[in-house]
Amino acid sequence: MSVPRITSRALIQIGEELESDEEEVIKYACKDISSKTNMLELLTEVNEGNPQPVILELLYLVKRFDLIKKHYKMTKAEVERLLTKQFRVISDYRSLIIELNEQVEESELEALVFLLKYDLRNSGMLKKNKTFLSLMVDLEKHVLLATRIDLLENVFETIHRVDLQKKVLKFQQKDNVNCGGPYVNAHPAAATTLTYRIRSSTSSSMGPQIAGCSNKGTTPVQETLQQIGDHDERYLVRKGNMGFCVIIDCIGNDAEMLRALFRSLHFVVHCHLYKRVEEVEDILQGIANMEQHKNHDIFACFVVSRGNTDSLFCLDGNLPGLSLDRIKNIFTGQSCPNLRGKPKLFFIQNYFVCDIEESHEGSFVEVDCPGEDAASCQRSENTLKIPNEADIFWSHCRVDEMELQRSSGSPSLYLRSLRDLLSEKETRKHRDLLDIHTELNRIIYTKQAGYSLQLRHTLTKKLFLYPV
Structure with a gap:
């Protein structure tokens, strides 16, 4: 059964018709997926960042079958049948x-x-x-x-x-x-x-x-x-909502693939497409301020964008871009205390813009293009700073932006290979994330497709993406 798409006008009408006690229930139900206190903003955020029937699920929770009938043209029995088949966004707890x-x-x-x-x-x-x-x-x-x-x-x-x-x-x-x-x-x-x-x-x-x-x-x-x-010597990973995952795809080829993967791993997933630098920073800052992180065991962040040595351009397409250090620093233990002591995973797919040169006093200029010599490769590696906070896993993949023209519309080899590895239950159960990344290295470099993959981490324990 297909679920009608909820329009912005319908969301406004739903927000206006909810009673105060129903709003309280919805805000509580969404505490794991949104920090918004304004009802319309909350409904809009969860509707955009989660599976389509989430508003339907919320209306069912507060027993507003009149609104379900009005906006979805569905009966109570039809909703119940649908929700038994769909992945439920609101946790059982x-x-x-x-x-x-x-x-x-x-x-x-x-x-x-x-x-x-x-x-x-x-x-x-x-x-x-x-x-x-x-x-x-x-x-x-x-x-x-x-x-x-x-x-x-x-x-x-x-x-x-x-x-x-x-x-x-x-x-x-x-x-x-x-x-x-x-x-x-x-x-x-x-x-x-x-x-x-x-x-x-x-x-x-x-x-x-x-x-x-x-x-x-x-x-x-x-x-x-x-x-x-x-x-x-393992990080605590429990059954249920294992973690929170944010996906920011400024290219548009990988978001749905990653969303499906991490939803299957029982992560709460927020997905954002085609954002400018300022918008990406605001999104990440808002997520870092969410109290819901204290209820999750893992934080995962994916960013797919064009960029240069130490910045991502998002949709802006030019300097200065969003600093890679800034992305990490938003989620350090000091900036985001609810993630202190928990593994914070960053996966960056950087489509390197070779014809943009950058000059910073005291730093190197990196050109990550096919045919670069050994010295420039070593120089490039040195410019990627090692995370200075504990419990950070930083996987940074770079490839010439020309790859987007060679394989238009196709997912990144790096992210597609990561998806394939994490989709295997036995792999997640018996191999920790570092072992999985070693296998990812093998796949990437065996393909000889021009991808450059670097890992920096300060994990203090083994991390298995499988509940204890």
């Missing part, structure tokens, strides 16, 4: 929280705040929470909920909402994770502390508490995953 939000009564919300009052007071949040969703947002923000979704199981049992407790248990079993949730921050709080406070503070007045995960003789999921990661 957020869908669960939204479902719980619909069933928590106002009086029960007061009980939940009471159970959490110690931590809420210390976080300065006690008087701000007026809805279940806002309570969940604050708990996630202060890493009180994100490390242990079984916390919800405990509090629902305490307030005698066994039906909601069962929903949480079912979610845990579905995700095949014992006693933990899909979201774990880079610097999590102690997982057992808050749960213990709830049980001990309520045991005298509310009777025996459910044993929960701590009585099953198992280690909390966050500690377990950390032990696995430390033992194997």
Whole structure:
């Protein structure tokens, strides 16, 4: 079943007809894919940067079947059949929280705040929470909920909402994770502390508490995953939304291929085509400021553009362009603290403009063209600066821009080969990213197609694009 394309006018109409509580639900549902607070801007961003039915999925979440019928000409049953076949943009975790939000009564919300009052007071949040969703947002923000979704199981049992407790248990079993949730921050709080406070503070007045995960003789999921990661010297990569990927394609040949690949790897993907330098910098800065990164384990950035030695021209086509250092620096631990300690992957396809020469005091002029001598190759390599922050993987491929005329409309050999390698489940499971890149080197240089591939990285552990 084809889904009608939503127009800008339709988005405006949808935004105007949503109620305030429905807007709250949509903003919460989109926290992993957008940082916009204005509803129209949010709807526009998620509509452009994600699969086509995403607006349909959001309207289904808030049960606005009247708007679905008006703008999509579909019945509730037709939407449900479609969504069972489509890749869902909104995570199962957020869908669960939204479902719980619909069933928590106002009086029960007061009980939940009471159970959490110690931590809420210390976080300065006690008087701000007026809805279940806002309570969940604050708990996630202060890493009180994100490390242990079984916390919800405990509090629902305490307030005698066994039906909601069962929903949480079912979610845990579905995700095949014992006693933990899909979201774990880079610097999590102690997982057992808050749960213990709830049980001990309520045991005298509310009777025996459910044993929960701590009585099953198992280690909390966050500690377990950390032990696995430390033992194997692996970065933590969990099932579900493994990471966030941004694709900026100023040529137009690779975006759809990369989008399909990273969606299949359960990344949240934002895709942007044909942008100018100023627009690209704004996009990257906006993504770096997103709080959602704390919920993901990996950040990946693809930029495809014409350029020179140390800059990309995007659609501007001339100097000064966007500095490669600037791209990296936007996502350093200092600039983007929510990515601190997490692998940040950059894949740059630079179609080198040979007839533009650049002169900078104290630097070299690089001409990356077929036939260059060994000295100029060494000089070119030296001008590519090594990342000075930990956990950065920088893969930079250059080829003469004439390649675009020789293979008009075709994907980059570099990105196509990377796609082929990452599409193989067994490869991702048994070979870390550095090994995969070594194989990518072999493919590129065996082809002898004029591509020059350079890798600089400061990874501190092995990275497998496969969940633990």
